Amino acid sequence: MILYSTPTSPFGRKVKIAARAHGLSDGMRILKADPWSEDDELRRINPLGKMPALVTADGGAIYGSGVILDYFDTLLDQPRLFPRARMIETRTLHALGDGLIEAGLLITYEKQRRPDAFRYDPWIDHQTGKIARGLAVITDAPPDPAFADAAAITLACALGYFDWRQQIDWRGRYPALIAWLNAFRASFPAFDETAAEH
Ligand SMILES: N[C@@H](CCC(=O)N[C@@H](CS)C(=O)NCC(=O)O)C(=O)O
Numbered sequence: 001m002i003l004y005s006t007p008t009s010p011f012g013r014k015v016k017i018a019a020r021a022h023g024l025s026d027g028m029r030i031l032k033a034d035p036w037s038e039d040d041e042l043r044r045i046n047p048l049g050k051m052p053a054l055v056t057a058d059g060g061a062i063y064g065s066g067v068i069l070d071y072f073d074t075l076l077d078q079p080r081l082f083p084r085a086r087m088i089e090t091r092t093l094h095a096l097g098d099g100l101i102e103a104g105l106l107i108t109y110e111k112q113r114r115p116d117a118f119r120y121d122p123w124i125d126h127q128t129g130k131i132a133r134g135l136a137v138i139t140d141a142p143p144d145p146a147f148a149d150a151a152a153i154t155l156a157c158a159l160g161y162f163d164w165r166q167q168i169d170w171r172g173r174y175p176a177l178i179a180w181l182n183a184f185r186a187s188f189p190a191f192d193e194t195a196a197e198h
Helices: 010-021 065-075 084-112 121-140 150-165 176-187
Strands: 002-005 029-032 053-055 061-063
Touching (some): 010 150, 121 176
Parallel strands (some): 002 029
8 A cells, every 4th residue: 555645744644543553554655745746646646636645555546534544444354443333423523523634724724825915814713713613522522542443543633733733722722632632642652653753
């Protein structure tokens, strides 16, 4: 398998942690992608030019980090990323985690990619509201940090991303999640192992 991503992509990190936590990373090569380059291989694999994208051993292209996690489940003895017994809860929390990362990305792109003269603060506030409401809901009912399912992995990656890009002061506003992330890190060294050197 070949994974196209960068060391800093939060969606890419999600896939890397899932592979490591479930014993699928040995046969996986990671190649650096550049979504901003027209000539990059990534656009040939995923026409949307988004990472992560996975090329399977038989040459198939899979993209959308959640779909890659679905694919990993097909390689395991039973689904562990989206366990059957709690499928809908896990998928819902996973969707929430994905939305947190997406809102964080949109804030960062607005600040980094758009010229200052065109920056639109109400849009940044709109995205920050999604993160704030999402983290409040998760604080009340977090996924179990002892299971490396799609919901827990994605939340951990969202918090790691906010630590790096500082879209929100989650540690100050949602301190219960600090203990949650520490518990996840203790159970799954893959979290620290996939931290990029920012
Ligand atoms: N829904 C996609 C989102 C992937 C995504 O937005 N990746 C970002 C990097 S973390 C990206 O490729 N951005 C460049 C772009 O949107 O052109 C997934 O889950 O994989």
